[in-house]
């Protein structure tokens with residue numbers, strides 16, 4: 001066991017932790033000592049404090065990185081929980097299988113994907129990650145281990161999917177992959193203006209396009225200028241996998257590169273560039289799904305104070321108006337970033353008691369940390385989300401209040417019965433009290 005400073009993707013602080021490196025899934029969990037609560041840490045791709053446990057213990061899981069089996073006829077893969085989604089994609093896609101749900105980065109662990117029940121650009125078709133998990137093996141802090149699935153201990157299974165690491169440490173997983181013909185996608189880029197036009201594009205696209213997503217100019221207010229993107233897997237082979245030229249943010253600039261001076265021109269240029277590309281294209285899965293993974297350490301561009309992401313979902317019937325009001329509020333505040341995404345969630349029901357997705361509109365924006373000014377804006381956005389009956393995404397959160405969490409997650413009390421008494425996180429202490 002060692003001592004070290006650990007941060008999350010938003011880089012809001014490096015916090016002291018006791019660290020234990022897990023490498024053997026059959027060994028019971030190590031105790032950090034009496035009264036020391038601990039938490040599993042995947043690859044730290046959560047933006048806020050859901051993966052942090054200041055002054056407590058962290059079980060680091062990326063050493064649990066072995067594949068156990070892969071049935072190429074059925075597409076069922078078994079692996080340890082620290083395997084990265086990138087490694088599954090690299091193994092499976094050349095063999096005709098793909099992860100059915102994948103987020104905007106492939107540099108996260110399977111355990112982290114389950115604990116936040118992550119979603120991708122195809123929620124309307126495939127639901128969230130947990131919908132494709134067949135079995136989980138969990139280690140508990142009392143030294144026991146247990147298996148769960150839809151049939152075996154289904155309540156524990158449902159608490160663990162989207163369970164924020166609080167029900168035990170996931171060490172082993174079976175996942176059902178989806179068939180795919182190759183690494184290429186047929187894509188289309190369509191500029192839009194207004195939430196009504198966005199919704200009409202989303203509705204018409206979801207019938208025949210597996211992936212839909214849009215970038216939105218966070219300064220455009222109620223007029224909501226954006227770029228809609230849709231894609232399907234292609235049967236065509238457009239050649240060799242393009243070489244990846246890995247770029248790296250060399251250092252942390254002394255101030256955020258995203259600021260009042262840069263935001264407007266950045267947004268303008270990005271929109272004009274995308275508008276000039278309107279129409280049909282093809283894309284490799286890496287550049288379509290994970291455009292930011294090629295710039296290692298891009299999170300440093302927000303400077304030493306780090307950044308927040310604010311991701312909400314609001315139900316469909318009130319969503320359009322709520323998103324317009326939020327965009328108006330953000331545009332008037334003059335803060336935000338060019339990393340702003342608007343998309344829809346469809347009807348597939350998540351399995352997790354605390355899963356984030358629900359049918360509606362989800363808006364996600366990065367904000368440089370400007371202290372009180374940023375937090376006050378979030379308070380105003382919270383009111384809009386809450387009045388619309390929506391909720392915030394724990395994976396992206398570093399500041400939501402307990403009452404906001406309770407209002408958004410009505411199955412919280414049911415979930416609490418499945419918490420492991422030896423596990424706690426900075427997030428759980430803030431929104432659950434322990």
Ligand SMILES: Cc1cc2nc3c(=O)[nH]c(=O)nc-3n(C[C@H](O)[C@H](O)[C@H](O)COP(=O)(O)OP(=O)(O)OC[C@H]3O[C@@H](n4cnc5c(N)ncnc54)[C@H](O)[C@@H]3O)c2cc1C
Nearest residue numbers: 042043044045046103104109111112115118119164165170
């Ligand atoms: C560029 C970028 C794009 C993203 N895009 C999306 C997106 O499109 N959709 C989306 O849903 N999310 C997205 N995310 C968020 C990301 O997918 C989640 O935060 C994910 O949970 C991170 O996984 P991780 O392995 O890094 O886990 P961590 O961030 O280290 O941990 C996340 C949670 O999982 C728990 N955990 C980790 N491993 C285990 C384990 N073995 N057992 C039990 N609990 C465990 C932790 O305790 C913590 O609660 C994005 C993040 C980034 C940086």
